[in-house]
Amino acid sequence: MIQTDFHLVFERRESEFAVFSTYDFDPIYFEHRFLRSSALSNARRILIFMDSGCYAQLALSNIQAKHLNERYLLVPVRPPRGVFHPKFGMLINSDGAEIICGSNNITQAGSTHNIELFSVIGVDAIDKDKSILQGRPVSNGLSFFQACLQYTKGSSGKMAKDWLKDIQNWFSWIDYEERSDVPQTISLVHSIQSPIWNWLIEQTRGRAPSRLLILSPFYDSDLRMLSVAIKAWPKCRFEIAAQQRRSNLPARLIKSFKSNIRLFEIENENRRLHAKLLAAFLGKQAFCLAGSANFTTAALLGGNVEACLGIRTKEEDIEALFEKGMELKAIDPEDFESGEEDEPKIRDNESKLLHLISALIDEKGHLLIHFEVRGLHFDQLTVELYRRGDPKPFRSISMPSDQNEFFLVSLDKQTQSELMDALQCYILGLKKGRIERRAPCWVIQEARLTYVPSAGKSSKNDKERDIKETGRGLISYIEDLASREGENAVITFLNNLTIQFRDECSGGISIGTRLRIKDPSLPDTKPNWFTPRNKANLEKAIFDFVDRHHSNNLKRHANRGNINGLDNFLDVFITTNKLMFLYYQRMILPQCFVVDKICTSINIFTVGYESSEEEWGGYIKNIVKNLEGNKSLIRKTFQEEYVFEHLYIALLMAQIVRSEQDQKIPPPNLLGMMAGRIEEALKMVGLAPTLARFREILREYSIIDDEEHSRWLRYFKQEPFIS
Numbered sequence: 001m002i003q004t005d006f007h008l009v010f011e012r013r014e015s016e017f018a019v020f021s022t023y024d025f026d027p028i029y030f031e032h033r034f035l036r037s038s039a040l041s042n043a044r045r046i047l048i049f050m051d052s053g054c055y056a057q058l059a060l061s062n063i064q065a066k067h068l069n070e071r072y073l074l075v076p077v078r079p080p081r082g083v084f085h086p087k088f089g090m091l092i093n094s095d096g097a098e099i100i101c102g103s104n105n106i107t108q109a110g111s112t113h114n115i116e117l118f119s120v121i122g123v124d125a126i127d128k129d130k131s132i133l134q135g136r137p138v139s140n141g142l143s144f145f146q147a148c149l150q151y152t153k154g155s156s157g158k159m160a161k162d163w164l165k166d167i168q169n170w171f172s173w174i175d176y177e178e179r180s181d182v183p184q185t186i187s188l189v190h191s192i193q194s195p196i197w198n199w200l201i202e203q204t205r206g207r208a209p210s211r212l213l214i215l216s217p218f219y220d221s222d223l224r225m226l227s228v229a230i231k232a233w234p235k236c237r238f239e240i241a242a243q244q245r246r247s248n249l250p251a252r253l254i255k256s257f258k259s260n261i262r263l264f265e266i267e268n269e270n271r272r273l274h275a276k277l278l279a280a281f282l283g284k285q286a287f288c289l290a291g292s293a294n295f296t297t298a299a300l301l302g303g304n305v306e307a308c309l310g311i312r313t314k315e316e317d318i319e320a321l322f323e324k325g326m327e328l329k330a331i332d333p334e335d336f337e338s339g340e341e342d343e344p345k346i347r348d349n350e351s352k353l354l355h356l357i358s359a360l361i362d363e364k365g366h367l368l369i370h371f372e373v374r375g376l377h378f379d380q381l382t383v384e385l386y387r388r389g390d391p392k393p394f395r396s397i398s399m400p401s402d403q404n405e406f407f408l409v410s411l412d413k414q415t416q417s418e419l420m421d422a423l424q425c426y427i428l429g430l431k432k433g434r435i436e437r438r439a440p441c442w443v444i445q446e447a448r449l450t451y452v453p454s455a456g457k458s459s460k461n462d463k464e465r466d467i468k469e470t471g472r473g474l475i476s477y478i479e480d481l482a483s484r485e486g487e488n489a490v491i492t493f494l495n496n497l498t499i500q501f502r503d504e505c506s507g508g509i510s511i512g513t514r515l516r517i518k519d520p521s522l523p524d525t526k527p528n529w530f531t532p533r534n535k536a537n538l539e540k541a542i543f544d545f546v547d548r549h550h551s552n553n554l555k556r557h558a559n560r561g562n563i564n565g566l567d568n569f570l571d572v573f574i575t576t577n578k579l580m581f582l583y584y585q586r587m588i589l590p591q592c593f594v595v596d597k598i599c600t601s602i603n604i605f606t607v608g609y610e611s612s613e614e615e616w617g618g619y620i621k622n623i624v625k626n627l628e629g630n631k632s633l634i635r636k637t638f639q640e641e642y643v644f645e646h647l648y649i650a651l652l653m654a655q656i657v658r659s660e661q662d663q664k665i666p667p668p669n670l671l672g673m674m675a676g677r678i679e680e681a682l683k684m685v686g687l688a689p690t691l692a693r694f695r696e697i698l699r700e701y702s703i704i705d706d707e708e709h710s711r712w713l714r715y716f717k718q719e720p721f722i723s
Contacts, residue, residue, distance in 0.1 A: 003324060006111045009100060009120055010037035015091035017167055019145055020100075021049040021307065023085045023292070023344055025058065025074070026107040027065035033111070035071065036498050039091050042468065044451050046072035047163055048106070049148055051084040053347025059424070059440045064389055068422040069442040071496065073163070073449055075156040077148055082303030083344045084151065086190065087118075087292045090141045092171060096125040097138050101188070101291050101309045103276045115268060115326065117215075117275035117290055119309050121186060125173035138174050140188045142167060144307065147192045151305070154358025154370040155444050189289065189310040196293050197300040199310050200280055201232060203287040209280035211237040213318065216276050216295035218343035219249045223257075225297050230259050241266055241328055243273035244337045251336035263336060264328040276308075279318045286318050287311075294343055304344075354378070354436050359425035360444040365416045367397070367443075369407040371427050378429035378436070383407070385443065386424045393426075394418060419445065420488040420537075421495070448492070470568075471499045471575030475582060491541040499572050501553050503565035535588055542583055546576045546597055554604045554619070561622025563634065566641055569619060573601055574646060581653040591657055595671075598654040602674050605647060606681040620681040634685055644689045645697050647678050652715060666715070691716060 018040055025048065034040055055076035068074055077084040087110075089100040102118020104110035123137050142164055149161050168174050189199045212229060219225070229238065237260040242249045244265055254261050266273055278289040291308025293299040299306050322328050357370040369383055380401055384393035395415055399407045423443035429436040467474050474497075478490045549572050557569045577598050584594045603609045608618030620643075627634055638644065651674055655666040669675075682688060694716040698709060 006104060006116070006118065007033065007037070009098070009118075010034055010039040010091075013039065013091065013095070013098060014042055014093060015039045015098075016042075016044050016093045017047075017163075017170065018043050018045070018089065018091050019047040019049075019141075019164070019167075020089035020106060021077075021084070021086040021145070021148065022106040023051045023083065023087070024054045024105040024107055024110075025050045026105075027058070027068050027074075028063060029108040029111070030106055031065065031067050031071075033108075034106070035067065035496075041498065042451070042465070045163055045166075045449065046451075047075065047145075047160055048072060049075045049077050049084070049145065049152075049160070051344075051347075052076035052078035053083065055441075056439045057347055059442065065422045065442070066388060066495065069156075069444045070422050070448045070492075071451065073156060073159060073444065074442065075152055075160045077151045077305070078153075079151050079303075079305050082298050082305070083346055084148075085292050085299065085304045085344060086144075086307030088141070088144065088188075088190075088307040090138060092138065092167065094125065094171060094173070096173075097123040099123065099137060099141060099188075101307060103274055103290075103292060109272070110274070114272045114274040115266075117277055117321075119186075119290055119311070121309075125171075136174070137188070138171075142174075144188060144190050144192070147190075148305065155360035155368060156358050159360075159444065159446070159449075185312050187310045188307065189291075190307045191293075191299075191302060191305055195301045196289060196306055196308055197228070199308075200278060200287060200289060203310070203312070204233075204280055204282065207282060208233045209236050209282050209287075211239055211281050213239045213241065213277070213279040213281070214295050215241045215278075217243070217247050217272075217274050218294040218296055218341075219247070220296050221248075221250060223250060223253050225295050225300060226257065226261075228297070228301070230257060234259070236260070237262070239264060241322075242336070243268065243339075246272050246339045246341070248339050248342055249336065251333040251338060254333040263331055263333050265331040265336065266322075266326060267329055268326070277318075277321075281315055281318075284315050286313050286315050288313060288318065296343055298343065354427060354429045354438050356425065356427040356438050356441055358444065359383075359441055360446060361411065361419065361423075363447045365411045365413075367409050367411055369399070369425070369427065371405065371407070373404045373429070376429075376431065377401070378431050380430040381407075382428040382430070384426040384428065386426070386440075387418070388421045388423070417486050417488065420492055467499070468497065469500050470571045472571070474575055475579065487538055491537055494541040494545045497545065499549060499553065499575065500568070501556060501565075502568040503557060503560060503562050538583075539589055542579060542589060543593065543597070546580060549576055550597070550600060550604065554601060558604050558608065558619040558622060559617050561617065561619065561626045563623050563627060563637060566623075566637060566643070569605070570641060570643070570646060573605060573650070577601060577650045577653060581657065584657050591660065595654050595658045598650055598657070599671065599674050602647060602650055602654075602677060606677040618681070620684060624684045631686065635687055638685055638687055642693065642697050644678065644682060644687060645693050647681075648689060648694075648716070649698070649712075651675060651678060652712060689716075 035046075040046060055074070087102050087104055087106075091098045091100070099121040100118060101121075102116055104114065104116035104118055110116060121137065146161075146164055149157055149164075152160065187199075189196055212233065214226075226238065229236075239262050240249065240254070241264045242251075251263060254263060276290070276292065276294055278293075278295070280287045288311040289308045290311060291306065293304075293306040293308055298304045353374055353376050355372040355374065357372065358368075359370070360368045362368065367383070373381075378401055381399040381403060383397045383399060385395040385397075386393050395411075397409055423445065424440045425443050426440045427438055429438075463473055463477055466472055467477060478493060481493060482490050553572045554569060557565045580589055580594045580597060583589045584591065600609075604619060606618050607621045623634060624631075651671065652666070654674065655670045658670055659666040691713075695713060698712060698716075
């Protein structure tokens with residue numbers, strides 16, 4: 001048991017299918033932090049179950065989720081009693097899986113700020129003896145999620161059911177998981193079939209634990225669950241660990257119990273305690289429930305849907321938890337100051353008259369609305385579709401007033417072409433001039449939800465994988481994508497694309513350079529251009545893509561100054577600059593921004609930049625600083641990677657855009673400051689480009705035709721480019 005960063009769990013292995021359950025959900029944080037992780041960035045499908053009350057509240061919040069029900073499927077779950085409260089997940093691929101069970105929701109607070117307790121179990125598909133859970137761990141997890149489906153409605157539940165069935169078809173190893181005769185040390189315990197508390201009673205098998213450790217942020221207002229525990233084990237010592245001013249523990253009631261009860265305070269003013277743990281000690285052994293369940297009757301005796309890991313471990317393993325910010329301090333119950341936050345309760349946002357259950361756009365462009373009209377005949381029913389951030393609907397569709405439960409309509413081609421990012425749907429009922437407008441839901445976009453197509457499309461998969469790893473082939477790919485699916489598909493692809501950051505700094509200097517002549521972002525021939533209908537949205541997508549990679553990749557490499565990352569740096573440097581240059585030529589991007597951003601990339605590459613607002617080191621400058629004693633290695637590597645040739649080609653692009661004279665050679669002194677930055681870097685390394693090397697590498701810059709190729713070569717014949 002160690003203290004760690006929850007995000008690191010998502011950097012351990014790539015997954016092809018990810019499925020989670022959570023009470024609350026923060027889509028903005030999920031999209032910015034988790035969708036870009038190693039585990040999820042290439043996942044074919046991502047499925048998230050959440051509490052229906054929280055879903056409805058989230059839908060009303062006007063939060064600007066970008067990929068909800070478009071890159072991942074969000075399924076609201078409504079148990080008949082209580083709330084949907086488990087925090088359980090599985091990351092699955094062909095090699096195995098990782099099972100995650102804990103106390104934290106998929107929110108920023110749950111992932112960063114709170115004190116949470118979670119467990120990560122590895123399941124090896126090849127070496128089954130490495131799996132820890134008894135029986136069939138992934139199958140048990142799938143069974144839990146399948147049991148959750150009984151509390152779902154509409155298209156999201158139906159699609160989730162189909163997806164869960166697909167998992168066993170995709171991953172045949174799940175049918176051959178670990179033998180059931182392996183001794184049980186960890187098991188999945190959930191409340192759908194029986195109360196979670198029963199597991200702890202069964203493990204002790206009629207023996208009274210010497211003590212029961214209770215760690216929970218929430219308790220019954222009358223400590224009813226404590227009464228249940230005392231009745232089961234009257235001679236047990238009960239130890240309650242809570243946090244002042246955060247936990248809702250009614251501490252003053254403790255003295256009313258005629259039992260051995262001790263209260264401990266967890267002293268940590270900076271972080272909110274949200275961890276949940278029950279540990280019953282028998283000798284040197286501990287039987288633990290660790291997961292989502294608070295110490296309440298709703299969580300442990302029924303009502304809520306909860307999930308925990310039942311763990312058999314050693315006493316010292318539990319004691320080790322309470323170190324480094326989790327130390328326990330004995331406190332008198334009279335001195336304990338309770339918090340005001342209560343345990344999660346049912347949030348009922350449904351109308352008694354009109355309820356929108358789900359909205360789906362299937363792969364054929366049909367819009368299916370699932371809804372309920374309750375006890376009232378409306379004069380008119382209307383469906384409204386909203387794109388992300390739009391204050392008004394972009395489509396309103398009338399339904400027959402006598403319609404109930406389902407409505408199906410084919411969307412016209414124009415409407416389908418305007419679909420992008422997350423969409424919200426409202427249903428309106430008009431009765432005698434009064435409008436009943438119900439809480440929206442996010443539209444399920446079936447055609448987009450399976451991120452990487454499977455059978456028969458391996459070539460497309462390989463292209464997408466290569467683009468994500470290196471950026472190579474990006475321009476030809478999006479041109480083909482535009483011709484097949486339209487500009488909105490290009491915008492969505494760019495918004496989702498993050499070229500991997502690679503910086504192999506842990507093993508010292510071990511350059512495995514390759515001769516870089518082939519341009520990493522271009523096809524073998526100049527692409528056939530498409531004409532966008534929505535120039536502004538495409539412009540924004542390109543600049544967001546460039547800014548994201550400047551910040552997350554180029555500046556990161558520059559500040560580290562690790563020469564092992566040079567190959568990756570060049571991939572991103574060339575890809576982003578070529579993308580901007582080409583789309584400027586198509587009159588999609590404005591001159592000033594393209595010049596500014598190419599110059600920014602040159603600054604990052606060479607000697608850096610410093611102003612009152614921002615400061616970052618130059619990549620070449622920091623490489624020279626870090627490898628001061630081995631200049632020959634720098635020169636050799638830079639020559640092999642054509643570093644300064646690529647820098648001067650980027651400068652030429654910026655000069656061409658700046659001069660706006662495509663048919664002429666721009667003057668060499670245009671953007672002289674940028675030329676000076678490159679010359680300064682040249683002197684640091686002790687290299688100079690040659691005309692022969694320009695001719696060699698320019699031949700592979702196939703975005704330019706023969707006439708442009710000749711003009712660019714004439715430009716490089718000018719001083720100071722020839723040595």
